[in-house]
Amino acid sequence: AQTVTQSQPEMSVQEAETVTLSCTYDTSESDYYLFWYKQPPSRQMILVIRQEAYKQQNATENRFSVNFQKAAKSFSLKISDSQLGDAAMYFCAYRRNNNDMRFGAGTRLTVKP
Amino acid sequence: GAVVSQHPSRVICKSGTSVKIECRSLDFQATTMFWYRQFPKKSLMLMATSNEGSKATYEQGVEKDKFLINHASLTLSTLTVTSAHPEDSSFYICSATSKRGDSYNEQFFGPGTRLTVL
Numbered sequence: 034a035q036t037v038t039q040s041q042p043e044m045s046v047q048e049a050e051t052v053t054l055s056c057t058y059d060t061s062e063s064d065y066y067l068f069w070y071k072q073p074p075s076r077q078m079i080l081v082i083r084q085e086a087y088k089q090q091n092a093t094e095n096r097f098s099v100n101f102q103k104a105a106k107s108f109s110l111k112i113s114d115s116q117l118g119d120a121a122m123y124f125c126a127y128r129r130n131n132n133d134m135r136f137g138a139g140t141r142l143t144v145k146p
Numbered sequence: 147g148a149v150v151s152q153h154p155s156r157v158i159c160k161s162g163t164s165v166k167i168e169c170r171s172l173d174f175q176a177t178t179m180f181w182y183r184q185f186p187k188k189s190l191m192l193m194a195t196s197n198e199g200s201k202a203t204y205e206q207g208v209e210k211d212k213f214l215i216n217h218a219s220l221t222l223s224t225l226t227v228t229s230a231h232p233e234d235s236s237f238y239i240c241s242a243t244s245k246r247g248d249s250y251n252e253q254f255f256g257p258g259t260r261l262t263v264l
Binding site: 077078134135139 | 180184188189190191192195237239241253255257258260
């Protein structure tokens with residue numbers, strides 16, 4: 034079974050600084066997708082970034098980038114120039130093909146002004 | 147992007163009653179819908195996978211007779227919590243996959259439904 038581990042229950046960053054959220058996963062598959070989702074207080078899940086396992090290049094979306102280490106099964110999220118609106122729960126997720134997603138326990142990010 | 151709605155957004159019911167939650171894909175056909183449950187400050191736990199026109203597949207430990215899932219059309223799936231008890235109080239989130247031309251099917255999440263059982 035696939036498992037996703039987020040070892041940081043809480044993280045804090047100063048506004049305009051950079052923070053990295055960690056995620057590791059376990060799978061025997063070679064083709065899969067990895068995601069980072071943001072869940073603000075509204076509870077709506079918002080896709081931050083997606084990485085296809087077959088791509089070696091790390092995905093980037095504006096201030097958000099990932100460090101995907103397939104052999105190490107590691108998938109960290111870097112948020113640059115942190116903004117107050119980035120404060121939320123962040124979930125790392127794994128998905129094989131078009132099946133369901135498996136989520137990590139989440140990391141609560143606080144942004145200090 | 148595609149939109150998934152849930153209704154109601156909040157519901158309070160008495161213990162022993164049944165509650166139905168709807169999940170709709172508003173602008174695309176959802177061949178598969180997923181139902182998740184989220185306890186306060188916890189992660190999303192998959193309850194079941196629902197394919198249009200067929201029976202839902204439940205995760206281990208989820209009572210299929212208590213959590214009835216119907217996926218009658220390509221735009222609607224319903225979750226009915228039968229004989230609800232206070233321990234069923236939770237946040238329920240649905241998601242749906244849309245068919246695209248390539249092999250990857252994007253998955254879109256609904257806004258969730260907060261169920262409180264008194």
